[in-house]
Amino acid sequence: xxxxxxxxxxxxxxLALQPWTAYELVGxxxxxxxxxWPRSEAHVYGEVKRLVKLxxxxxxxxxxxxxxxxxxxxxxxxxxxxxxWLDTTPAMPMVEIEAMVRLFxxxxxxxxxxxxxxxxxxxxxxxxxxHGRALTAGIVDDGGPFPNRIHLILPLGEYYxxxxxxTTDWADRVIAEVATWDSPADRPPTAAELARLRxxxxxx
Amino acid sequence: xxxxxxxxxxxxxxLALQPWTAYELVGxxxxxxxxxWPRSEAHVYGEVKRLVKLxxxxxxxxxxxxxxxxxxxxxxxxxxxxxxWLDTTPAMPMVEIEAMVRLFxxxxxxxxxxxxxxxxxxxxxxxxxxHGRALTAGIVDDGGPFPNRIHLILPLGEYYxxxxxxTTDWADRVIAEVATWDSPADRPPTAAELARLRxxxxxx
DNA sequence: TCGACCATGTAACCAGTTACATGATTGG
DNA sequence: CCAATCATGTAACTGGTTACATGGTCGA
Numbered sequence: 234x235x236x237x238x239x240x241x242x243x244x245x246x247x248l249a250l251q252p253w254t255a256y257e258l259v260g261x262x263x264x265x266x267x268x269x270w271p272r273s274e275a276h277v278y279g280e281v282k283r284l285v286k287l288x289x290x291x292x293x294x295x296x297x298x299x300x301x302x303x304x305x306x307x308x309x310x311x312x313x314x315x316x317x318w319l320d321t322t323p324a325m326p327m328v329e330i331e332a333m334v335r336l337f338x339x340x341x342x343x344x345x346x347x348x349x350x351x352x353x354x355x356x357x358x359x360x361x362x363x364h365g366r367a368l369t370a371g372i373v374d375d376g377g378p379f380p381n382r383i384h385l386i387l388p389l390g391e392y393y394x395x396x397x398x399x400t401t402d403w404a405d406r407v408i409a410e411v412a413t414w415d416s417p418a419d420r421p422p423t424a425a426e427l428a429r430l431r432x433x434x435x436x437x
Numbered sequence: 438x439x440x441x442x443x444x445x446x447x448x449x450x451x452l453a454l455q456p457w458t459a460y461e462l463v464g465x466x467x468x469x470x471x472x473x474w475p476r477s478e479a480h481v482y483g484e485v486k487r488l489v490k491l492x493x494x495x496x497x498x499x500x501x502x503x504x505x506x507x508x509x510x511x512x513x514x515x516x517x518x519x520x521x522w523l524d525t526t527p528a529m530p531m532v533e534i535e536a537m538v539r540l541f542x543x544x545x546x547x548x549x550x551x552x553x554x555x556x557x558x559x560x561x562x563x564x565x566x567x568h569g570r571a572l573t574a575g576i577v578d579d580g581g582p583f584p585n586r587i588h589l590i591l592p593l594g595e596y597y598x599x600x601x602x603x604t605t606d607w608a609d610r611v612i613a614e615v616a617t618w619d620s621p622a623d624r625p626p627t628a629a630e631l632a633r634l635r636x637x638x639x640x641x
Numbered sequence: 642t643c644g645a646c647c648a649t650g651t652a653a654c655c656a657g658t659t660a661c662a663t664g665a666t667t668g669g
Numbered sequence: 670c671c672a673a674t675c676a677t678g679t680a681a682c683t684g685g686t687t688a689c690a691t692g693g694t695c696g697a
Contacts, residue, residue, distance in 0.1 A: 235683065239535050246542035256648055269537035273686050278650060300692055302649070312545075319546035322557050323535035328600070331443050331527035333473035338450035339589055341516075342523035353526050362640070369638040373631075381623035385543055387630055388611045390637050392537070395607060398640075399599050400530070407592045419585035426591055427577075433594050434573040436566070439655065460676055477658050482678060504664055506677070
């Protein structure tokens, strides 16, 4: 069997809080962890089985009407593995922003295409913020499912909002700037652009 | 054959600028595009072959000493495909930050583990910024390989620096905050934490 | 009672990564 | 002249996704 991934440990971490069915795990990961560690729903079902094979989780069969359902709980050796993992160094952070790829190649298209792409990014960030806001409002309302973990969730939320805010602010600025261009085609930089570039190179 | 991915189009975009060998493409993607669309080196070799199969690129064999080398160039139908792609909507942006997963589960470990993880994130962001700075300094120096595309690269750089700055600022703040904790274990939120949470829920 | 949606998965595929391999070049 | 590094890939594996399937439930 191959090495457990960060995704494995993220599910193990959820199991450390309480037992869950796979379906509940899907819900929880989509609800919260998706923001920093997005994975598809189906993937959870496979991954949690691996935890069982590793001896890090137990699977218990429950009846649910005529169907059955599997509830997973962490084992002592699972807790030990989780703790060992917390001692290792996290992977390099990464971002994937397709809109930026399009900006990079914007000289192959029109100003309109570029503005559309940046506007889409802006809307995407807004929509993520809206999700986050709804989630946060729920927690403010009734404490959420884990009222005693708010001190951990809070800085996560603050980071994410800042990130989205940076994104929308930037997108607004660049949309305004680009809208004044005749074309995104290649051309020599203006003096102002060169100055901004120098600022970047000297950033603290 | 299966649908081309964003990675395919990102290579096609590079080919639209000039012909490249696969090795040069690797260098260029690692140099710049990696920041917003990171992919492994080996992947480039496979992907560019797909472009040829699609009829979007031509492969020319060159001699290089006793070895041979393949230089790729875009075809007219490749240019058309690129332009069509620019009309579609970009995928949702996503971030993967393992350190945040660890923060989420920090109550399963110690304050020290959490501080280590956040410090690692801080250092990782610093190191990315340092790479970016070196790259930018090179462009300021001699204009870089594409001096007429600075107007496109500039906003990309500005976004990325802001992102990293946000990350290091946040990490510094949270490290300081966490260092005052006895333990990251679950506990009720303080009044101050609840107030911050409410601020988030009402963010503009 | 029927359509829609929730609950609970499975199967197949593929994008992407890791590991390796070999020839050329260059600096010490 | 030898080690290290650059240049140029290939092969094998796997993490992750997309697509699908089926049973239950609830509201209109």
